[in-house]
Amino acid sequence: xxxxxxxxxRASSKxxxxxxxxxHGEDARVLAGGQSLMATLNMRLTQPKLVIDINRVEELRSxxxxxxxxxxxxxxxxxxxxxxxxxxxEVPLLAQALPWIGHFQTRNRGTVCGSVAHADPSAEIPxxxxxxxxxxxxxxLQGKRREVPAADFFQGLLTTARQPRELISEVRFPxxxxxxxxxxREIAMRHGDFALVALALCxxxxxxxxxxxxxxxxxxxxxxxxxxxxxDALNTLAWSLGAQSDVHASAAYRRQLIRELGRRLIExxxxxRPR
Amino acid sequence: xxxPAEQRCxxxxxxxxxxxxxxxxxxxxxxxxxxxxxxxxxxxxxxxxGVCGACTxxxxxxxxxxxxxxxxxxxxxxxxxxxxxxxxDVMNDLQQAFNRxxxxxxxxxxxxxxxxxxxxxxxxxxxxxxxxxxxxxxxxCRCTGYTGxxxxxxxxAEQRHEGExxxxxxxxxxxx
Numbered sequence: 375x376x377x378x379x380x381x382x383x384r385a386s387s388k389x390x391x392x393x394x395x396x397x398h399g400e401d402a403r404v405l406a407g408g409q410s411l412m413a414t415l416n417m418r419l420t421q422p423k424l425v426i427d428i429n430r431v432e433e434l435r436s437x438x439x440x441x442x443x444x445x446x447x448x449x450x451x452x453x454x455x456x457x458x459x460x461x462x463x464e465v466p467l468l469a470q471a472l473p474w475i476g477h478f479q480t481r482n483r484g485t486v487c488g489s490v491a492h493a494d495p496s497a498e499i500p501x502x503x504x505x506x507x508x509x510x511x512x513x514x515l516q517g518k519r520r521e522v523p524a525a526d527f528f529q530g531l532l533t534t535a536r537q538p539r540e541l542i543s544e545v546r547f548p549x550x551x552x553x554x555x556x557x558x559r560e561i562a563m564r565h566g567d568f569a570l571v572a573l574a575l576c577x578x579x580x581x582x583x584x585x586x587x588x589x590x591x592x593x594x595x596x597x598x599x600x601x602x603x604x605x606d607a608l609n610t611l612a613w614s615l616g617a618q619s620d621v622h623a624s625a626a627y628r629r630q631l632i633r634e635l636g637r638r639l640i641e642x643x644x645x646x647r648p649r
Numbered sequence: 650x651x652x653p654a655e656q657r658c659x660x661x662x663x664x665x666x667x668x669x670x671x672x673x674x675x676x677x678x679x680x681x682x683x684x685x686x687x688x689x690x691x692x693x694x695x696x697x698x699g700v701c702g703a704c705t706x707x708x709x710x711x712x713x714x715x716x717x718x719x720x721x722x723x724x725x726x727x728x729x730x731x732x733x734x735x736x737x738d739v740m741n742d743l744q745q746a747f748n749r750x751x752x753x754x755x756x757x758x759x760x761x762x763x764x765x766x767x768x769x770x771x772x773x774x775x776x777x778x779x780x781x782x783x784x785x786x787x788x789x790c791r792c793t794g795y796t797g798x799x800x801x802x803x804x805x806a807e808q809r810h811e812g813e814x815x816x817x818x819x820x821x822x823x824x825x
Contacts, residue, residue, distance in 0.1 A: 375697060379654035382675030382721055405719075412717040413698035416678070425675065427722060453711075477787030479765055480699060482711045483718070566786040 377415040381424045388433050388513070391426055391541055396515040398424050399538040405429070406449055409476065409484035410492040434543065439464060443509070443546035452481040452489075452499075465547045467506060467556035467574055471498040474558070477566045487542045490527075493534045496569040496588035498560070500528055504593040505574040505585030508547045512540040528592040554578040559639050560588075561631055563622060570623045571631040575639050582640045584608075589628050590615040600640070608636045652721065660724045664689060665733035673720035680704040682720030683730060691731035691760045695789070702788035705761035706730050712768040731760035734767075742808060743767070746801035754792030762788045766802055775810055778803065 385391045395402055401423040405411055414420040428434055434449040437458065444464050446455070452475055455461055455468065462469040475481055475489070475498045489499040490510060503510070503524040510527045512520040514537070524545075527535045536542060550556065560572040572587035574595075582604075585595035594615060598607045612632040617625035652658045657672040664687055671686035678697070683689040683706070695703035697716045704715040707729040734741045740748070743766055753759040762785070769776070769784045776784070781802045785795055 376678070376681075377676040379674065379676050381654050382650075382652045382658075382719070384650040384721070408717045408719075408722075409699060409714075412678075412719075415676075416697045416716065425719075427719075429722060477702075478769070478784060479702060479705055479712045479714060479787040480717075482768075483708075483713050564786060565783060 375416055375418060378418055378421045380415075380422050382427065383424065384427045384429075385431050388431055388541070388543065391428055391431065391434075392513060392515045394424065394426050395539045395541055402426055402538075404448075404491070404541060406488040406491075407451060407484040408488075409480045410488065410494070439549070442549055444468075444549060445511075445544050445546045446486045447544050448485065448487040448542055450486050452484045452486055453478070455486060456481065464549055465502075465506070466550050467558060467576065468499075468502045468547055470556065470558035471502050471572075471574065474498050474560045474562075474565075474569070474572070487545055490545050491534065491536065491542050493528055493532050493592070494568070495531055495591050495593065496572060497593075498558075498569070498572060498587065500524070501572055501574050501585050501587035501593040502558075503545060503547065504528065505576060505583060505595040506548050507595075508545060510535075510542060511544045511546065512536055513543040514540045525595070531591045551576075551578070555643070557639050557643070559635060561635065568622075571628055571635065573632070573635055573639050577640060584611070584636055584640070586611070586615060586632055586636075589617050589632065598636075598640070604637060604640065605633070608633045611636070658721050658724075660720055662723050662725065663727040665729055671720075675719065675721055677720045678716050679706075679718040679720050679723050679728075680715035682723070683715060683728065686720075689730045689732055693757055693760055695757070700789065701758065701761075702765065703758050703761040705764045705788070707764055707768060710768065710771075712765045729764070729767075731763050734763060743770075743801070743805050746805045746808075747798070750797040750801040750804070752793060752797040752801040753790075758788055758790045762790070762798060766805075770802070770806055770809070774806060776803070776806055 403422040405425050405427045428449050434447045436447045438445045456472045489497050508524045510522045522535050555577045557575040560569045562569050569588035574585035576583040582598045584598055587593045596611055612629040617628040619625045652675050659672050661670050669687050673682045680692050680694050683692045693703040695701035699714045699717045705712050706715045709727050781799050
Protein backbone atom coordinates (compact mmCIF):
# COMPACT_ATOMS: atom_id res chain seq x y z
CA UNK A 375 0.00 0.00 0.00
CA UNK A 376 0.91 3.66 -0.17
CA UNK A 377 1.12 5.95 2.86
CA UNK A 378 -1.68 8.36 3.69
CA UNK A 379 -0.59 11.93 3.08
CA UNK A 380 1.46 13.85 5.63
CA UNK A 381 3.43 17.06 5.95
CA UNK A 382 7.16 16.54 5.79
CA UNK A 383 10.01 18.41 7.42
CA ARG A 384 13.65 17.69 6.73
CA ALA A 385 15.06 18.94 10.02
CA SER A 386 18.50 20.48 10.13
CA SER A 387 19.04 20.75 13.88
CA LYS A 388 18.05 18.97 17.07
CA UNK A 389 16.43 22.16 18.28
CA UNK A 390 14.17 22.20 15.21
CA UNK A 391 13.14 18.58 15.89
CA UNK A 392 12.33 19.37 19.53
CA UNK A 393 10.41 22.51 18.52
CA UNK A 394 8.29 20.53 16.03
CA UNK A 395 7.66 17.73 18.55
CA UNK A 396 6.62 20.38 21.07
CA UNK A 397 4.14 21.91 18.62
CA HIS A 398 2.72 18.72 17.14
CA GLY A 399 3.12 16.08 19.88
CA GLU A 400 1.23 12.91 19.04
CA ASP A 401 0.47 14.10 15.50
CA ALA A 402 4.15 13.91 14.57
CA ARG A 403 6.44 10.94 13.98
CA VAL A 404 10.22 11.05 13.85
CA LEU A 405 11.66 9.37 10.76
CA ALA A 406 15.19 8.02 11.21
CA GLY A 407 16.19 4.90 9.25
CA GLY A 408 12.56 4.15 8.43
CA GLN A 409 12.97 0.37 8.55
CA SER A 410 9.96 0.04 10.85
CA LEU A 411 8.19 3.40 10.52
CA MET A 412 8.09 3.39 6.71
CA ALA A 413 6.56 -0.10 6.70
CA THR A 414 3.82 1.00 9.12
CA LEU A 415 3.26 4.19 7.09
CA ASN A 416 2.97 2.15 3.88
CA MET A 417 0.42 -0.15 5.52
CA ARG A 418 -1.36 2.88 7.02
CA LEU A 419 -1.03 1.43 10.50
CA THR A 420 0.39 4.86 11.34
CA GLN A 421 -1.12 8.00 9.85
CA PRO A 422 0.74 10.98 11.31
CA LYS A 423 -0.02 14.53 10.22
CA LEU A 424 3.69 15.34 10.22
CA VAL A 425 6.83 13.32 9.54
CA ILE A 426 10.04 14.82 10.93
CA ASP A 427 13.06 13.49 9.06
CA ILE A 428 16.20 13.53 11.24
CA ASN A 429 18.52 11.86 8.71
CA ARG A 430 20.39 15.08 7.98
CA VAL A 431 20.72 16.35 11.56
CA GLU A 432 24.49 16.20 12.03
CA GLU A 433 24.41 16.60 15.82
CA LEU A 434 22.39 13.37 16.14
CA ARG A 435 24.96 11.35 14.21
CA SER A 436 27.67 10.97 16.86
CA UNK A 437 29.04 7.80 18.48
CA UNK A 438 30.97 8.69 21.66
CA UNK A 439 32.92 6.56 24.09
CA UNK A 440 32.69 8.57 27.31
CA UNK A 441 32.20 8.12 31.06
CA UNK A 442 31.94 4.35 30.92
CA UNK A 443 29.34 4.31 28.16
CA UNK A 444 29.10 4.12 24.42
CA UNK A 445 26.62 6.88 23.56
CA UNK A 446 24.89 6.39 20.21
CA UNK A 447 23.00 9.32 18.65
CA UNK A 448 19.48 9.16 17.23
CA UNK A 449 20.51 9.12 13.57
CA UNK A 450 23.35 6.57 13.84
CA UNK A 451 22.74 3.60 11.57
CA UNK A 452 23.23 0.01 12.70
CA UNK A 453 25.83 -0.52 9.96
CA UNK A 454 27.96 2.26 11.47
CA UNK A 455 28.30 0.17 14.61
CA UNK A 456 29.00 -3.06 12.73
CA UNK A 457 31.75 -1.19 10.86
CA UNK A 458 33.23 0.13 14.12
CA UNK A 459 36.18 -2.16 14.86
CA UNK A 460 36.46 -1.03 18.51
CA UNK A 461 32.88 -2.19 19.19
CA UNK A 462 34.03 -5.77 19.90
CA UNK A 463 36.02 -4.50 22.90
CA GLU A 464 33.72 -1.60 23.85
CA VAL A 465 30.35 -3.37 23.88
CA PRO A 466 31.02 -7.00 22.90
CA LEU A 467 27.43 -8.08 23.53
CA LEU A 468 26.16 -5.57 20.99
CA ALA A 469 28.88 -6.54 18.52
CA GLN A 470 27.68 -10.15 18.71
CA ALA A 471 24.01 -9.22 18.45
CA LEU A 472 24.17 -6.80 15.50
CA PRO A 473 24.54 -9.44 12.75
CA TRP A 474 21.26 -10.99 13.95
CA ILE A 475 19.26 -7.81 13.27
CA GLY A 476 17.22 -8.13 10.09
CA HIS A 477 19.42 -8.22 7.00
CA PHE A 478 22.43 -6.22 5.89
CA GLN A 479 20.14 -4.33 3.51
CA THR A 480 18.01 -3.13 6.47
CA ARG A 481 20.97 -2.56 8.83
CA ASN A 482 22.35 -0.24 6.13
CA ARG A 483 19.60 2.26 6.93
CA GLY A 484 18.05 1.14 10.22
CA THR A 485 19.16 3.13 13.25
CA VAL A 486 20.07 1.98 16.75
CA CYS A 487 17.73 4.46 18.46
CA GLY A 488 14.97 3.69 15.96
CA SER A 489 14.95 0.07 17.07
CA VAL A 490 14.74 1.26 20.69
CA ALA A 491 11.88 3.65 19.83
CA HIS A 492 9.95 0.94 18.00
CA ALA A 493 10.26 -1.44 20.98
CA ASP A 494 9.52 -4.70 19.21
CA PRO A 495 9.67 -7.41 21.92
CA SER A 496 11.91 -9.62 19.77
CA ALA A 497 14.35 -6.88 18.73
CA GLU A 498 18.02 -7.40 19.51
CA ILE A 499 19.11 -3.85 20.39
CA PRO A 500 16.50 -3.31 23.14
CA UNK A 501 17.45 -6.74 24.52
CA UNK A 502 21.13 -5.80 24.72
CA UNK A 503 20.28 -2.43 26.25
CA UNK A 504 18.15 -4.02 29.00
CA UNK A 505 20.62 -6.83 29.70
CA UNK A 506 23.54 -4.42 30.02
CA UNK A 507 21.56 -1.96 32.13
CA UNK A 508 21.81 0.83 29.55
CA UNK A 509 20.13 4.22 29.47
CA UNK A 510 17.74 5.94 27.08
CA UNK A 511 18.16 9.72 26.89
CA UNK A 512 14.95 11.63 26.16
CA UNK A 513 14.97 15.32 25.35
CA UNK A 514 12.22 17.84 24.89
CA LEU A 515 12.05 21.57 24.33
CA GLN A 516 13.40 24.07 26.87
CA GLY A 517 16.36 21.89 27.75
CA LYS A 518 14.29 19.23 29.47
CA ARG A 519 16.17 15.96 29.58
CA ARG A 520 15.38 12.57 31.12
CA GLU A 521 17.73 9.64 31.46
CA VAL A 522 15.59 6.51 31.75
CA PRO A 523 17.06 3.09 32.62
CA ALA A 524 16.32 0.66 29.78
CA ALA A 525 14.41 -1.69 32.11
CA ASP A 526 11.92 1.12 32.84
CA PHE A 527 11.84 2.43 29.28
CA PHE A 528 10.33 -0.65 27.66
CA GLN A 529 6.78 -0.95 28.97
CA GLY A 530 5.16 -3.48 26.67
CA LEU A 531 4.47 -4.38 23.06
CA LEU A 532 5.65 -1.37 20.99
CA THR A 533 5.11 0.73 24.13
CA THR A 534 7.76 2.86 25.83
CA ALA A 535 8.18 5.55 28.46
CA ARG A 536 8.72 8.19 25.76
CA GLN A 537 6.22 11.05 25.95
CA PRO A 538 4.80 12.39 22.65
CA ARG A 539 6.86 15.58 22.84
CA GLU A 540 10.13 13.79 23.58
CA LEU A 541 12.91 12.75 21.24
CA ILE A 542 15.17 9.77 21.96
CA SER A 543 18.33 11.80 21.41
CA GLU A 544 20.72 8.96 22.27
CA VAL A 545 21.05 5.59 23.98
CA ARG A 546 23.98 4.62 26.18
CA PHE A 547 25.43 1.14 26.38
CA PRO A 548 27.67 0.44 29.41
CA UNK A 549 31.19 -0.47 28.31
CA UNK A 550 32.52 -3.99 28.86
CA UNK A 551 33.61 -4.81 32.42
CA UNK A 552 36.85 -6.67 33.11
CA UNK A 553 36.17 -10.27 34.13
CA UNK A 554 32.75 -10.36 32.47
CA UNK A 555 32.04 -12.45 29.41
CA UNK A 556 29.33 -11.54 26.92
CA UNK A 557 27.42 -14.03 24.80
CA UNK A 558 24.46 -13.79 22.43
CA ARG A 559 22.31 -16.44 20.75
CA GLU A 560 19.07 -16.41 18.87
CA ILE A 561 16.65 -18.90 17.36
CA ALA A 562 14.49 -17.81 14.44
CA MET A 563 12.75 -19.62 11.57
CA ARG A 564 15.35 -18.20 9.19
CA HIS A 565 18.25 -15.83 9.76
CA GLY A 566 16.90 -12.31 9.80
CA ASP A 567 13.40 -13.33 10.82
CA PHE A 568 11.95 -12.16 14.10
CA ALA A 569 13.46 -14.07 17.01
CA LEU A 570 11.42 -16.90 18.54
CA VAL A 571 13.80 -16.57 21.48
CA ALA A 572 16.85 -14.32 21.73
CA LEU A 573 19.26 -14.63 24.65
CA ALA A 574 21.87 -12.13 25.80
CA LEU A 575 24.28 -13.02 28.58
CA CYS A 576 26.71 -11.20 30.89
CA UNK A 577 28.67 -13.83 32.78
CA UNK A 578 31.06 -13.22 35.67
CA UNK A 579 32.13 -14.93 38.91
CA UNK A 580 29.21 -13.23 40.65
CA UNK A 581 26.60 -14.87 38.47
CA UNK A 582 24.86 -14.79 35.15
CA UNK A 583 22.69 -11.94 34.00
CA UNK A 584 20.48 -13.37 31.27
CA UNK A 585 18.29 -11.26 29.02
CA UNK A 586 15.43 -12.87 27.09
CA UNK A 587 13.82 -11.35 24.00
CA UNK A 588 10.94 -12.53 21.82
CA UNK A 589 8.95 -14.14 24.62
CA UNK A 590 7.42 -11.54 26.98
CA UNK A 591 5.91 -8.30 25.67
CA UNK A 592 9.28 -6.61 26.27
CA UNK A 593 12.90 -7.71 26.80
CA UNK A 594 13.46 -9.00 30.33
CA UNK A 595 16.78 -9.54 32.13
CA UNK A 596 17.38 -11.46 35.36
CA UNK A 597 20.40 -12.45 37.43
CA UNK A 598 20.65 -16.21 37.79
CA UNK A 599 22.72 -18.35 40.16
CA UNK A 600 25.42 -20.59 38.69
CA UNK A 601 25.90 -24.30 39.37
CA UNK A 602 23.27 -26.72 40.65
CA UNK A 603 20.66 -24.03 41.22
CA UNK A 604 20.77 -22.90 37.58
CA UNK A 605 18.24 -25.30 35.99
CA ASP A 606 15.52 -24.43 38.50
CA ALA A 607 16.21 -20.72 38.12
CA LEU A 608 16.00 -20.99 34.33
CA ASN A 609 12.73 -22.92 34.63
CA THR A 610 11.25 -20.25 36.90
CA LEU A 611 12.41 -17.54 34.49
CA ALA A 612 10.94 -19.43 31.52
CA TRP A 613 7.52 -19.70 33.20
CA SER A 614 7.56 -16.09 34.44
CA LEU A 615 7.57 -14.54 30.96
CA GLY A 616 4.04 -15.49 29.92
CA ALA A 617 5.10 -17.14 26.66
CA GLN A 618 2.39 -17.25 23.99
CA SER A 619 1.80 -19.77 21.24
CA ASP A 620 1.63 -18.43 17.70
CA VAL A 621 2.02 -19.76 14.16
CA HIS A 622 5.80 -19.85 14.54
CA ALA A 623 6.22 -21.70 17.83
CA SER A 624 4.30 -22.98 20.82
CA ALA A 625 4.67 -21.44 24.27
CA ALA A 626 6.09 -24.75 25.50
CA TYR A 627 8.79 -24.68 22.81
CA ARG A 628 9.73 -21.13 23.74
CA ARG A 629 10.02 -22.11 27.43
CA GLN A 630 12.14 -25.09 26.48
CA LEU A 631 14.44 -22.88 24.42
CA ILE A 632 14.97 -20.61 27.42
CA ARG A 633 15.73 -23.57 29.70
CA GLU A 634 18.00 -25.51 27.36
CA LEU A 635 19.57 -22.78 25.26
CA GLY A 636 19.98 -20.64 28.37
CA ARG A 637 21.83 -23.44 30.18
CA ARG A 638 24.08 -24.14 27.19
CA LEU A 639 24.83 -20.45 26.65
CA ILE A 640 25.87 -20.12 30.30
CA GLU A 641 27.76 -23.40 30.63
CA UNK A 642 29.19 -23.97 27.15
CA UNK A 643 31.16 -20.98 25.84
CA UNK A 644 31.25 -22.37 22.32
CA UNK A 645 27.49 -22.21 22.17
CA UNK A 646 27.50 -18.50 21.49
CA ARG A 647 27.68 -19.09 17.78
CA PRO A 648 28.72 -16.22 15.56
CA ARG A 649 26.37 -15.61 12.71
CA UNK B 650 12.85 22.16 4.43
CA UNK B 651 9.12 22.06 5.14
CA UNK B 652 6.68 20.53 2.62
CA PRO B 653 2.91 20.47 3.12
CA ALA B 654 1.26 17.14 2.31
CA GLU B 655 -0.26 18.19 -1.02
CA GLN B 656 2.81 20.03 -2.31
CA ARG B 657 4.97 18.40 -4.93
CA CYS B 658 8.60 18.84 -3.94
CA UNK B 659 11.37 19.28 -6.48
CA UNK B 660 13.88 16.47 -6.29
CA UNK B 661 17.28 16.39 -7.93
CA UNK B 662 19.36 13.26 -7.74
CA UNK B 663 22.02 11.36 -9.62
CA UNK B 664 20.45 8.28 -11.19
CA UNK B 665 22.89 5.78 -12.69
CA UNK B 666 25.44 8.53 -13.26
CA UNK B 667 23.05 11.10 -14.73
CA UNK B 668 21.57 14.13 -13.01
CA UNK B 669 17.80 13.80 -13.02
CA UNK B 670 14.95 16.02 -11.84
CA UNK B 671 11.43 15.21 -10.81
CA UNK B 672 8.81 16.10 -8.28
CA UNK B 673 6.89 14.14 -5.70
CA UNK B 674 4.47 14.59 -2.82
CA UNK B 675 6.10 13.92 0.56
CA UNK B 676 4.35 10.56 0.88
CA UNK B 677 5.69 9.10 -2.37
CA UNK B 678 8.02 6.14 -1.87
CA UNK B 679 11.40 6.27 -3.58
CA UNK B 680 10.61 3.11 -5.59
CA UNK B 681 7.50 4.69 -7.12
CA UNK B 682 9.39 7.90 -7.87
CA UNK B 683 12.14 5.98 -9.66
CA UNK B 684 9.64 3.97 -11.69
CA UNK B 685 6.92 6.45 -12.50
CA UNK B 686 8.71 9.80 -12.53
CA UNK B 687 12.14 8.78 -13.81
CA UNK B 688 11.27 5.64 -15.78
CA UNK B 689 13.65 3.30 -13.97
CA UNK B 690 11.25 0.39 -14.21
CA UNK B 691 13.98 -2.11 -13.37
CA UNK B 692 13.13 -1.24 -9.78
CA UNK B 693 10.48 -3.78 -8.85
CA UNK B 694 7.92 -3.18 -6.14
CA UNK B 695 6.90 -6.27 -4.22
CA UNK B 696 5.78 -6.23 -0.62
CA UNK B 697 6.11 -2.51 0.16
CA UNK B 698 7.18 -3.21 3.70
CA GLY B 699 10.83 -4.07 3.40
CA VAL B 700 10.59 -7.85 3.47
CA CYS B 701 10.93 -9.08 -0.11
CA GLY B 702 13.92 -7.01 -1.25
CA ALA B 703 12.74 -6.66 -4.87
CA CYS B 704 13.03 -2.85 -4.73
CA THR B 705 16.63 -2.81 -3.44
CA UNK B 706 18.74 -0.02 -4.98
CA UNK B 707 22.04 1.57 -4.03
CA UNK B 708 21.74 4.89 -2.17
CA UNK B 709 25.16 6.54 -2.16
CA UNK B 710 26.55 3.06 -2.85
CA UNK B 711 24.68 1.40 0.01
CA UNK B 712 22.06 -1.30 -0.68
CA UNK B 713 18.71 -0.05 0.62
CA UNK B 714 15.02 -0.86 0.29
CA UNK B 715 13.56 1.86 -1.91
CA UNK B 716 10.05 1.15 -0.57
CA UNK B 717 11.27 2.14 2.90
CA UNK B 718 12.53 5.53 1.75
CA UNK B 719 10.61 8.58 0.72
CA UNK B 720 11.44 10.13 -2.64
CA UNK B 721 12.10 13.47 -0.90
CA UNK B 722 14.79 11.79 1.19
CA UNK B 723 16.73 10.94 -1.97
CA UNK B 724 17.16 14.61 -2.92
CA UNK B 725 20.85 15.23 -3.57
CA UNK B 726 21.71 11.53 -3.27
CA UNK B 727 23.30 9.14 -5.75
CA UNK B 728 20.97 6.30 -6.72
CA UNK B 729 22.00 3.25 -8.71
CA UNK B 730 19.46 0.77 -10.04
CA UNK B 731 19.77 -2.43 -12.07
CA UNK B 732 19.83 -0.24 -15.20
CA UNK B 733 23.36 0.83 -14.21
CA UNK B 734 24.86 -2.64 -14.59
CA UNK B 735 24.87 -3.33 -18.35
CA UNK B 736 27.22 -1.31 -20.58
CA UNK B 737 26.19 -0.73 -24.22
CA ASP B 738 23.58 -3.48 -23.96
CA VAL B 739 26.17 -5.98 -22.76
CA MET B 740 25.26 -7.50 -19.42
CA ASN B 741 27.88 -7.28 -16.70
CA ASP B 742 29.62 -10.33 -15.22
CA LEU B 743 27.05 -10.74 -12.46
CA GLN B 744 24.10 -10.64 -14.85
CA GLN B 745 25.81 -13.10 -17.20
CA ALA B 746 26.51 -15.48 -14.35
CA PHE B 747 22.84 -15.28 -13.27
CA ASN B 748 21.90 -16.21 -16.82
CA ARG B 749 24.40 -19.10 -16.96
CA UNK B 750 23.37 -20.60 -13.64
CA UNK B 751 19.60 -20.23 -14.06
CA UNK B 752 19.65 -17.88 -11.10
CA UNK B 753 16.30 -16.49 -12.19
CA UNK B 754 13.08 -17.76 -13.62
CA UNK B 755 10.39 -15.09 -13.54
CA UNK B 756 12.97 -12.43 -12.78
CA UNK B 757 10.84 -10.31 -10.47
CA UNK B 758 13.24 -10.49 -7.54
CA UNK B 759 16.38 -10.40 -9.67
CA UNK B 760 17.04 -6.68 -10.02
CA UNK B 761 16.97 -6.21 -6.26
CA UNK B 762 19.21 -9.20 -5.67
CA UNK B 763 21.71 -7.94 -8.23
CA UNK B 764 21.96 -4.57 -6.49
CA UNK B 765 22.52 -6.24 -3.12
CA UNK B 766 25.24 -8.35 -4.74
CA UNK B 767 26.97 -5.22 -6.03
CA UNK B 768 27.48 -3.81 -2.54
CA UNK B 769 28.00 -7.22 -0.94
CA UNK B 770 30.86 -8.18 -3.29
CA UNK B 771 32.50 -4.80 -2.69
CA UNK B 772 32.38 -5.35 1.06
CA UNK B 773 33.20 -9.05 0.91
CA UNK B 774 35.10 -9.84 -2.31
CA UNK B 775 35.78 -13.48 -1.32
CA UNK B 776 32.66 -14.75 0.46
CA UNK B 777 31.87 -18.37 1.23
CA UNK B 778 28.49 -19.99 0.62
CA UNK B 779 27.28 -19.23 4.16
CA UNK B 780 27.96 -15.53 3.71
CA UNK B 781 26.24 -15.48 0.31
CA UNK B 782 23.18 -17.20 1.74
CA UNK B 783 23.18 -14.74 4.65
CA UNK B 784 23.19 -11.85 2.16
CA UNK B 785 20.37 -13.52 0.18
CA UNK B 786 18.26 -13.91 3.33
CA UNK B 787 17.26 -10.29 2.68
CA UNK B 788 15.57 -11.31 -0.57
CA UNK B 789 12.62 -13.51 -1.40
CA CYS B 790 12.82 -15.62 -4.58
CA ARG B 791 9.93 -18.02 -5.12
CA CYS B 792 11.23 -19.63 -8.33
CA THR B 793 14.81 -20.75 -8.01
CA GLY B 794 15.29 -22.17 -4.53
CA TYR B 795 18.38 -19.91 -4.40
CA THR B 796 20.85 -22.63 -5.44
CA GLY B 797 21.54 -21.09 -8.84
CA UNK B 798 21.85 -17.63 -7.31
CA UNK B 799 24.42 -18.85 -4.79
CA UNK B 800 26.43 -20.52 -7.56
CA UNK B 801 26.34 -17.41 -9.72
CA UNK B 802 27.50 -15.09 -6.93
CA UNK B 803 30.30 -17.43 -5.85
CA UNK B 804 31.48 -17.81 -9.44
CA UNK B 805 31.62 -14.06 -10.00
CA ALA B 806 33.51 -13.58 -6.74
CA GLU B 807 36.03 -16.18 -7.86
CA GLN B 808 36.34 -14.75 -11.38
CA ARG B 809 36.88 -11.25 -10.09
CA HIS B 810 39.42 -12.52 -7.59
CA GLU B 811 41.30 -14.39 -10.32
CA GLY B 812 41.11 -11.37 -12.57
CA GLU B 813 42.64 -9.25 -9.85
CA UNK B 814 45.36 -11.81 -9.18
CA UNK B 815 46.26 -11.87 -12.88
CA UNK B 816 46.24 -8.09 -12.97
CA UNK B 817 48.48 -8.09 -9.92
CA UNK B 818 50.82 -10.63 -11.53
CA UNK B 819 51.04 -8.51 -14.69
CA UNK B 820 51.80 -5.41 -12.68
CA UNK B 821 54.45 -7.24 -10.70
CA UNK B 822 56.05 -8.47 -13.91
CA UNK B 823 56.07 -4.93 -15.28
CA UNK B 824 57.75 -3.76 -12.09
CA UNK B 825 60.63 -6.15 -12.77
